[in-house]
Amino acid sequence: MAHRIAVIGGDGIGPEVTAEALKVVRASGVQLDTTDFDLGGARYLRDGEILSDEVLQQLRGFDAILLGAVGTPEVPPGVIERGLLLKMRFELDLYVNQRPFIGTAPGGTVPHDFVVIRENTEGPYVGEGGVLRKGTPNEVATQGSVNTRMGAERAIRYAFELAMVRRKHVTLVHKTNVLTFAGDLWQRAFNDVAAEYPEVSTAYNHVDAACIYFVQDPQRYDLIVTDNLFGDILTDLGGAVSGGIGLASSANLNPARTGPSMFEPVHGSAPDIVGTGKANPTAAVLSAALMLDFLGESAAADRVRAACDEPVSGSTSDIGSQIAARVAI
Numbered sequence: 001m002a003h004r005i006a007v008i009g010g011d012g013i014g015p016e017v018t019a020e021a022l023k024v025v026r027a028s029g030v031q032l033d034t035t036d037f038d039l040g041g042a043r044y045l046r047d048g049e050i051l052s053d054e055v056l057q058q059l060r061g062f063d064a065i066l067l068g069a070v071g072t073p074e075v076p077p078g079v080i081e082r083g084l085l086l087k088m089r090f091e092l093d094l095y096v097n098q099r100p101f102i103g104t105a106p107g108g109t110v111p112h113d114f115v116v117i118r119e120n121t122e123g124p125y126v127g128e129g130g131v132l133r134k135g136t137p138n139e140v141a142t143q144g145s146v147n148t149r150m151g152a153e154r155a156i157r158y159a160f161e162l163a164m165v166r167r168k169h170v171t172l173v174h175k176t177n178v179l180t181f182a183g184d185l186w187q188r189a190f191n192d193v194a195a196e197y198p199e200v201s202t203a204y205n206h207v208d209a210a211c212i213y214f215v216q217d218p219q220r221y222d223l224i225v226t227d228n229l230f231g232d233i234l235t236d237l238g239g240a241v242s243g244g245i246g247l248a249s250s251a252n253l254n255p256a257r258t259g260p261s262m263f264e265p266v267h268g269s270a271p272d273i274v275g276t277g278k279a280n281p282t283a284a285v286l287s288a289a290l291m292l293d294f295l296g297e298s299a300a301a302d303r304v305r306a307a308c309d310e311p312v313s314g315s316t317s318d319i320g321s322q323i324a325a326r327v328a329i
């Protein structure tokens with residue numbers, strides 16, 4: 001049976017890389033029944049639609065959502081990000097953002113292979129806070145980080161479950177030496193879950209130290225679990241030490257499967273190179289491989305990943321065609 005996929009190409013290079021990801025999945029033999037949704041900054045500029053409750057309700061009916069990139073320089077920061085991307089993450093309860101990194105850090109010799117589990121529904125992303133006396137010299141802005149025991153624990157538990165089928169090692173990354181309230185909640189939740197998984201060894205790094213290890217010693221990691229904002233920043237660095245952001249894939253997961261999960265490259269809409277054919281679709285293709293894993297199509301997903309391991313060259317569509325030819329059965 002064909003998997004029912006909602007496709008949001010989005011803005012900039014988003015539609016270009018998404019088309020290649022679909023080309024590769026179709027070549028793998030996996031049947032997809034796709035429906036395009038015209039959403040993003042360009043749509044917003046045209047008629048004001050960002051993500052209505054009605055469209056959100058339609059999205060709930062799909063098996064998965066494949067997203068390219070959203071955001072355009074003509075729309076002020078935050079409008080599309082909060083109104084579309086974060087709204088989907090929150091409303092569809094995509095509480096795990098899983099971002100795998102494989103490569104050799106620039107200047108390094110030993111390859112690494114690790115996964116960041118980023119909590120995806122809480123932290124400073126929730127929009128808590130506000131502004132007082134705006135535009136005056138006495139302006140005040142607050143933006144609180146919201147951390148619930150339930151939210152931290154479910155992301156941590158997901159990491160430990162994944163650890164059982166990987167190298168049985170999980171590192172918590174936080175800033176417990178300064179964020180003594182949130183960090184303490186995370187540390188206790190981590191310790192309690194760890195006690196349920198005696199076979200899994202654990203480590204802790206402050207986020208600033210983790211930045212050094214990402215560059216100098218990423219082999220120490222197998223699974224990292226961290227909060228939403230630390231995870232956002234660390235995963236751009238993860239991409240930079242793993243062959244570049246053009247290869248960085250991600251899965252926004254609802255592991256409870258109460259609705260569809262969403263798959264998107266870590267990179268943005270790159271309006272500076274739209275239409276040039278310079279965008280590398282590999283991150284979108286690898287995100288589609290994560291989607292195949294989640295849809296129970298692991299054999300096809302493994303073939304797509306293996307195909308992405310071989311060198312590629314040429315334009316966006318050349319690269320997509322090269323990868324597609326390798327996965328064709």
Ligand code: IPM
Pocket residue numbers: 081082085232266
């Ligand atoms: C990401 C992006 C988003 C985030 C932006 C576009 C809201 O940077 O997926 O990493 O901050 O989560």
Ligand code: MN
Pocket residue numbers: 232233236266
């Ligand atoms: Mn980011």
